[in-house]
């Protein structure tokens with residue numbers, strides 16, 4: 001079923017907010033559409049969307065009235081969720097357990113008889129004892145920041161040699177962690193693993209990152225797209241509200257195009273998106289726009305425009321003039 005866009009179908013009403021620099025403003029945002037909050041730096045976008053609206057799910061708010069109930073509200077900001085060195089793309093997407101079980105089954109065929117936990121690099125008997133499965137060791141410098149050096153025992157593979165002898169299609173588990181997402185799809189498909197989260201990731205143009213890359217090494221924009229992918233692949237059904245903070249930051253024009261295709265498809269499926277966004281290619285694709293301004297700080301916090309995208313493109317605001 002494909003949902004019809006109707007900006008008159010209200011998701012949330014904001015009444016007289018004075019959060020930070022916001023000047024007692026009221027507005028509403030539609031359900032089942034893409035709404036974009038834009039405006040110059042410091043105009044109050046985060047105060048409105050990330051604080052006033054998003055935080056109303058955590059506490060009662062006199063200012064926020066939800067007109068539509070969503071199954072879930074998923075807020076994805078620029079903040080990194082974890083600095084955990086052991087969080088990899090594969091573990092973050094919940095696909096690593098399946099890989100480990102596959103290798104454990106293969107080891108039995110080859111009479112090694114390893115268990116899935118032997119293929120863990122976080123614990124167990126299979127990981128390299130020198131680096132505890134990190135593949136790197138930290139070199140402590142007196143005057144400089146600590147440096148990470150490739151582990152001299154496992155040479156970065158994270159595992160003991162006996163674990164690396166188990167191969168599928170000629171690849172060890174360490175080789176599989178070295179696959180890019182794009183390469184891993186073929187391996188997953190051939191071996192009956194769930195490759196849906198990987199194909200979804202390629203739609204957000206992250207097909208180039210590797211399964212074994214640490215999530216702490218991703219940029220803010222990459223991390224948001226990874227979190228979006230994980231959230232979508234874990235969700236059953238639709239009718240979710242997604243709040244994203246400049247998701248296309250750092251993306252090339254062509255990447256933005258593909259990313260927006262994914263977002264538009266998710267809206268067709270019945271989801272609602274609120275973005276903070278400056279990217280003109282994205283703003284053009286919005287159904288509904290709110291521009292805050294006219295400037296930052298105390299000189300901001302007013303509504304310059306709030307309504308459908310069509311009339312907005314005819315105006316001469318600081319944003320619409322470039323559309």
Ligand SMILES: Nc1ncnc2c1ncn2[C@@H]1O[C@H](COP(=O)(O)OP(=O)(O)OP(=O)(O)O)[C@@H](O)[C@H]1O
Pocket residue numbers: 020021039040041042043044045046047048296297298
């Ligand atoms: N916790 C806070 N307490 C007091 N003032 C705040 C707080 N957070 C933000 N502000 C102020 O409110 C104003 C709007 O900030 P906000 O972060 O909402 O702007 P923004 O439009 O999202 O900016 P940017 O595009 O630079 O992220 C700024 O003047 C900011 O200094």
